[in-house]
Amino acid sequence: DxxxxxxxxxxxxxxxxxxxxxxxxxxxxxxxxxYQQSLDQGLQFLIQYYNGEERAKGNIxxxxxxxxxxxxxxxxxxxxxxxxxxxxxxxASSPKGTGNSPLHFGNGTRLTVT
Amino acid sequence: GQSLExxxxxxxxxxxxxxxxxxxxTSGFYGLSWYQQHDGGAPTFLSYNALDGxxxxxxxxxxxxxxxxxxxxxxxxLQMKDSASYFCAVRDEDDYKLSFGAGTTVTVRA
Numbered sequence: 001d002x003x004x005x006x007x008x009x010x011x012x013x014x015x016x017x018x019x020x021x022x023x024x025x026x027x028x029x030x031x032x033x034x035y036q037q038s039l040d041q042g043l044q045f046l047i048q049y050y051n052g053e054e055r056a057k058g059n060i061x062x063x064x065x066x067x068x069x070x071x072x073x074x075x076x077x078x079x080x081x082x083x084x085x086x087x088x089x090x091x092a093s094s095p096k097g098t099g100n101s102p103l104h105f106g107n108g109t110r111l112t113v114t
Numbered sequence: 115g116q117s118l119e120x121x122x123x124x125x126x127x128x129x130x131x132x133x134x135x136x137x138x139x140t141s142g143f144y145g146l147s148w149y150q151q152h153d154g155g156a157p158t159f160l161s162y163n164a165l166d167g168x169x170x171x172x173x174x175x176x177x178x179x180x181x182x183x184x185x186x187x188x189x190x191x192l193q194m195k196d197s198a199s200y201f202c203a204v205r206d207e208d209d210y211k212l213s214f215g216a217g218t219t220v221t222v223r224a
Binding site: 002004033035041042043045048055056057058088090092097098100102103104105106107108110 | 144145147149154155156157158159162164201205206210211212213214215216217
């Protein structure tokens with residue numbers, strides 16, 4: 001158990017809808033990362049937060065947004081969903097978000113868009 | 115930006131040794147990491163190299179050559195449970211986001 005909690009585990013929704021994925025980092029970790037993993041693909045970096053502030057952004061679509069709250073949990077909002085958004089969405093956390101801090105991943109949210 | 119290249123698949127028998135190579139291009143280098151992911155599961159951290167040389171952790175070792183922008187993960191005494199995907203990863207020039215390679219699927223056969 002990595003200590004990172006993601007909810008829900010599974011999500012099935014229709015095209016055009018909006019969903020929110022939630023992540024609670026490990027106790028004491030200040031940095032949260034979001035990754036997208038499509039079927040048989042690598043981990044695509046979406047966005048990183050550190051202590052409530054956005055630190056780095058990847059190729060995140062404009063339909064996607066995220067935030068990190070004062071209690072350090074984070075939410076990833078996906079809107080106007082398309083079939084191609086079906087993927088595993090991982091959240092990870094680390095103490096500082098830099099250097100050799102290893103990332104601890106949650107078990108992911110599997111999103112299916114029908 | 116960053117780019118990482120690693121082989122897509124490797125197959126070996128139990129007890130064998132497998133080497134997964136990773137070459138990278140990045141504007142600023144803050145170390146090479148390796149992660150393991152079993153099918154559909156959470157990736158887990160294996161190792162980190164910031165300096166040239168070999169780091170050994172049990173059956174797994176990781177090597178880095180900064181001058182060659184190259185590293186590898188060595189899996190020894192392969193076991194069936196080592197069947198998984200292995201990803202190399204580097205941070206960007208600001209030492210923030212961690213970018214992953216496409217992953218190498220290792221299949222261990224009896």
